[in-house]
Each structure stands twice: as structure tokens, then as C-alpha cells.
Amino acid sequence: MDRSQLIKHLDTLLQSARIRDYCPNGLQVQGAEKVHHIVTGVTANQALIDEAIKRGADTILVHHGYFWKGEDERVIGIKKERLKALLINDINLIAYHLPLDVHPIYGNNIQLADVLGLEVDGPIDESDPSKPGNIGRLPRPMSGKEFRAWIAECLQREPLHIGEDEDRIETIAWCTGGAQGYLQTAVDAGVDAYLTGEINEPAVHLARETGTHFFSAGHHATERYGAKALGEYLAEEFNLNVEFVDIDNPV
Template sequence: MSDQRSVTRSDLVAYCDAMLESSAFQDYCPNGLQVEGRNQVRRLITGVTASQALVDAAIEQGADMLLVHHGYFWKGEAAPLTGIKKKRLKALLENDISLLAYHLPLDVHAEVGNNVQLARLLGWQIRGGLEPANPRSVGLHGELETAQSGAEVAASLERALGRMPLHIAGNDRPIKRIAWCTGAAQGYIEKAIALGMDAFVTGEISEPTVHSARENRIHFFAAGHHATERYGVQALGERLAAHFGIEHRFVDIDNPV
């Protein structure tokens, strides 16, 4: 558009930090601005993970800022800026592109959060948090409009996310009450069991998850870490575009996990 507006980097970051209440979270990475680029933002690129492929796409598309769910500087990782870490950061810094990252705050948010967005995509009715006593519960529980078989839920996940989920049928009863948590939350199957859910959906699976699903007689679906976490960052990008009048594009770098 010809009258495309821009916003200062600091205004955009402050808006996101406030909206997502990022200072209220104990997280495994810094939330907010991770790499400082140019002062004005006209073109925003969003994506799930700040991989080299996404950084390269942002450069190619003339981005001023890259906004992601999985950024850098994770707890426990080696601090030195060597190898792929050096390459990614060098590319961002040389091109003066900011990196803005929100992890748990973007899972939990009541409007643009990954978990709310996944429920909207699948048509699931939200009833509460996976941890009912926690106001910032990562993961939700709710209901399907009408009870469906495990195979029907698997098919709806495949339609919505564009990939076949791995379904562990812990029983052959239909599913009405369902809990979910995007990403690598297979350990949270215990929380879904405690709530008496018929099914639990997350991104990834581990070997023990299969036994837990079978022995607790709950349906389990591993629907893809990347696939379940595509939607929060897109919703946030759309909101920023609407609020500030900037340009936004989501770039999907396919990931089979």
C-alpha cells in the first residue's frame, strides 16, 4: 500500500510486552527484544522458529523486524556465539533486522495465544486451563461440539494442520472432553488424566507417553510441535499490522516435527 505507515521499534516492542504481560512469566528464554535492529519498522515478518532459513527469508523480503515464538538464548544452551548461532546473529545484525521473540507469553495469551488459536482453528469450546488453579496455565481444556471417534478427531487435526497426527488410542470410546497444549507438552498428559479428559492433544510424543495413554485409557494425539504453534505468532502479527498500519507476512518454514 502507498500510505504504508511505520512504527518505532521501541513502541512496537512496548506494545507487545504489555499486551502479552511478558514480565509476569518465568521462562526458559528472554521474552521481548532479543536482537536490536533499525529504529523504524515498516515490514514485519513472522514465523515459528528463528532458524537460518527464516532469517534468510526475512532478509530476502526486506524485513525490518522478525517476530517468532522460538527465538534464541535458551537456558542451558552454550553461551558462545559460534557455529549456527554466529551465522544467524551475523545475518540479522548485518541486515539491521530486529528479532522479537515470545515463548510462554505467546502460548498463554487469551486472544493471540497458540492454545486459544488452535482451539479456534479446530472449533473446540474452551472451558478452562489445563492447570485450573493457575491463571497463566499453559494449555487448556474444553469440549467438542459433538462427541467424535478418535479417528474423526485425527482427521480433523489432519485437515486443519495439513499433516497426519500420531494417534495413540488408549480406548475405543468417543471423545467429548478434550485438553490440549501446543508444542512439546507430552508430559502434560498427566494433567489431562487428572482432569478426567477423554483426549489430550499436543505437538510431540515420547516413548513413555504411549504407555501412559494406554494404561490411563486416554486418547493421545501428537499433532506436530511446529504445526500446533503456527497460529499464535500469525495472530499477533495480524494484530500489530492492524494496530500500527505496518505490513505483515507470515513465512512458514516447514518442519515435520
């Protein structure tokens, strides 16, 4: 399909124009005009680009692209090497950050809920439905230890758990990626637990002192699923060759 047709469809599907973000969403690097073969992934790192080149892809679709607010604007170092590889090989780079977090079908948060079997009751912050994250319930009541093991089994990554192993957990809020700053929102919502990708030092104390279980399951591990689901949709909708490539990241 035409690149412009693909971008227009994705922009409409993900409603990217309605979401304020820290980076440009949509087409970030222009490559081939015709799109036949897409590689999807979490982050447009050099390893993913190299794999796309190896597989003969003309387009890369990711959650974490380039040109973040506040970053060094110079095209030097790894930025130069990444852009050079994309341009020489005429590969499109398409990235959707917050639009891919909040989408109700293909978004990272709803896809993570599906992987973990979480029941979704609504947005994490009812006063701001555009904020990524959800609130809901576990598949069944579990102890802290049981839920930690369940996360490890589903995501193939052992999470960090702040909380008592034998406490009963029923309700939960979650937001994929680096959303440790939403812990207070979860506390205010009165849930038993909060799940995200990363943790910082203040979050440990907030979790302990409020009795809210905190599960840090990995930024990459919690965000594997949005770009993959979106790519699978494109493959079925437009009969495109789409491959998900998981470049592992322990963070």
C-alpha cells in the same frame, strides 16, 4: 513505528514481565530503530532469516527465538551465522515464548482451539492459570478415528494417535508444542483425550493404561497460529506491513 514503542506495546499486551520463562522475551537482537516491515514465523531459523532479508523486512517476530536457558553461550556455528545475518542486515529479532502460549486472544493454545473448533472451558490446570494449555470439548462428539482425521484436515498434518479408533471422544485438554509432560494433568482432569505437539515413550504407556486418547500433532504444526495472529493484529492496529512465513518442520 519506533521499535521501542512496538516492544513496549507487545510487552504490555502479552504481560511478559509476569511470566517466568526459559529465554528472554521481547527484543532479543537489536536492529533498525524504525519498524515498517515485519516477517512473523514460528522459529527464527536461518531459512526464516534469509526469507526476511529477501523480502526486505526490518523485523522478525517469532515464538521460538534464541538464548535458551542451559544452551551453549558461545557465538559459534549456526548461532554465529544467524546473528551475523541479523546484524549485517539491521534486522530486529523479537520473540515471545510462554507469553505467546498463554495469551487469551493471540496465544498458540487459543488459536489452535479456533482452528480445530474446540470449545474452551478453562485452563488445563485450574490451580495454576499461568500454565499454558486449556480444557474443553470437541466441536461434536467424534470417534478416535474421526478426530484424528479432523486434526489432519485442519492442520494439514497426520497426527499420531494412541487410543482405540472407535472410542467416543467428547472432552479434551490440549497444550501446543512439546507438552507431553502435561498428559498426567489431563488424566487428572478426567478428559477423554489430550492433544499436544510431541510425544515421548512414557506418554504412550500412560495414555494406554489410563484409557486417555493421546494425539501428537506436531510441535511446529500446533504452533503456527500464535505469531501469525499477533502479526495480523499489529498490521491492523498500526498499519504495518506484516507477512507470515511458514518454514515447514515435520516435527
